[in-house]
Amino acid sequence: MLETLQNSWLAHAVNESQVITASLSALHLIGFTLVMSSAVVTGLRMIGVTLLEVPIIDVIRPATRTMLIGLALSASTGFLLFVPRAAGAAANPIFRAKLTLLVGALLLQFAVTRRVARRSAAHSAAQRSAGAFGLALWVGVALAGCAFILWE
Amino acid sequence: MLDILHRLEATSVGTMVRESLYGFPILVGIHLMGLLFSVGMILWFDLRLLGLALGSAPVSRVYRRLIPWATAGYVVMVTTGAMLFTGFASAAYQNPFFRIKVSALILAGANALFYHLVTERGRESWDDNPVPPRRARLAGLVSIALWATVIMCGRLMAYTMY
Numbered sequence: 522m523l524e525t526l527q528n529s530w531l532a533h534a535v536n537e538s539q540v541i542t543a544s545l546s547a548l549h550l551i552g553f554t555l556v557m558s559s560a561v562v563t564g565l566r567m568i569g570v571t572l573l574e575v576p577i578i579d580v581i582r583p584a585t586r587t588m589l590i591g592l593a594l595s596a597s598t599g600f601l602l603f604v605p606r607a608a609g610a611a612a613n614p615i616f617r618a619k620l621t622l623l624v625g626a627l628l629l630q631f632a633v634t635r636r637v638a639r640r641s642a643a644h645s646a647a648q649r650s651a652g653a654f655g656l657a658l659w660v661g662v663a664l665a666g667c668a669f670i671l672w673e
Numbered sequence: 674m675l676d677i678l679h680r681l682e683a684t685s686v687g688t689m690v691r692e693s694l695y696g697f698p699i700l701v702g703i704h705l706m707g708l709l710f711s712v713g714m715i716l717w718f719d720l721r722l723l724g725l726a727l728g729s730a731p732v733s734r735v736y737r738r739l740i741p742w743a744t745a746g747y748v749v750m751v752t753t754g755a756m757l758f759t760g761f762a763s764a765a766y767q768n769p770f771f772r773i774k775v776s777a778l779i780l781a782g783a784n785a786l787f788y789h790l791v792t793e794r795g796r797e798s799w800d801d802n803p804v805p806p807r808r809a810r811l812a813g814l815v816s817i818a819l820w821a822t823v824i825m826c827g828r829l830m831a832y833t834m835y
Contacts, residue, residue: 539832542832543828543829543831543832543833544829546828546831546832547825547828547829548825550824550825550827550828551821551824554708554712554713554716554824555716557709557713558709558713558714558716558717561709561710561713561714562713562714562717562739565742571738571739571742572727572730572735572738573738574730574734574738575727575729575730575735579727579729580727583720583725583726583727584726587720660706663705663706663709664702664705664706667698667701667705668698668702671697671698671701672698
């Protein structure tokens with residue numbers, strides 16, 4: 522299936538144009554900056570080191586919105602960048618690590634963070650742990666993405 | 674100018690960036706993290722200026738809480754950026770995206786300075802407003818546009834330089 526994807530007209534269109542590849546890559550980074558920006562502000566607020574006068578939920582709500590916009594942009598451009606190198610990327614351990622960390626970070630962000638922020642007491646250990654763990658996962662995604670580009 | 678840049682490339686830092694197996698990737702990784710922290714935090718202050726987020730806190734307080742993080746990220750980003758530049762100074766200098774990136778960085782600084790010197794005057798009257806006045810919203814919008822330009826040009830440089 523990955524071979525088919527890699528030999529599709531879409532893969533050839535992306536692969537043959539450096540302008541398209543470079544533009545997709547730049548937009549991918551813009552999308553990821555939106556994602557990371559939301560993750561960082563959420564993480565630091567959960568840990569309790571910034572914006573303490575703003576209720577956590579008032580940080581998480583706009584951060585989730587911004588993160589979804591960033592995810593839509595980075596996932597769509599990421600898919601287009603993946604298509605021409607599908608087989609190679611899927612077998613690459615750094616790429617696999619990036620995807621694993623991404624899934625973990627998304628699960629934590631959308632399934633755990635909101636719930637912990639609502640249910641646990643302010644500055645509780647649960648909040649701090651969720652914030653720190655989430656932040657660490659997102660930093661891991663960023664570094665794995667960077668390593669994949671450089672060592673592919 | 675090119676002569677100075679070639680001499681910069683010949684320094685020990687320049688040689689390390691170009692020839693070390695791990696020097697370049699590690700610097701790029703740290704540069705990226707600095708950028709994400711710096712721009713990430715500036716973006717939230719800009720969103721507050723635009724009235725799109727954190728409206729329950731005064732503008733001045735959001736600034737005080739976020740800017741130390743943004744500054745720390747900025748210092749890391751500029752330091753590692755300067756080291757990366759040393760390795761490929763002449764190629765970067767001649768690259769159009771590098772020139773646009775540096776211009777956008779300077780304009781982002783000028784925009785921040787203009788905000789503090791002019792736009793922020795009389796801030797007490799709108800500090801608590803969920804949606805600040807038009808001049809403040811414009812400062813936020815310009816900042817986002819300029820930082821997006823910096824990021825895009827930084828990425829485009831990688832495709833046009835090496």
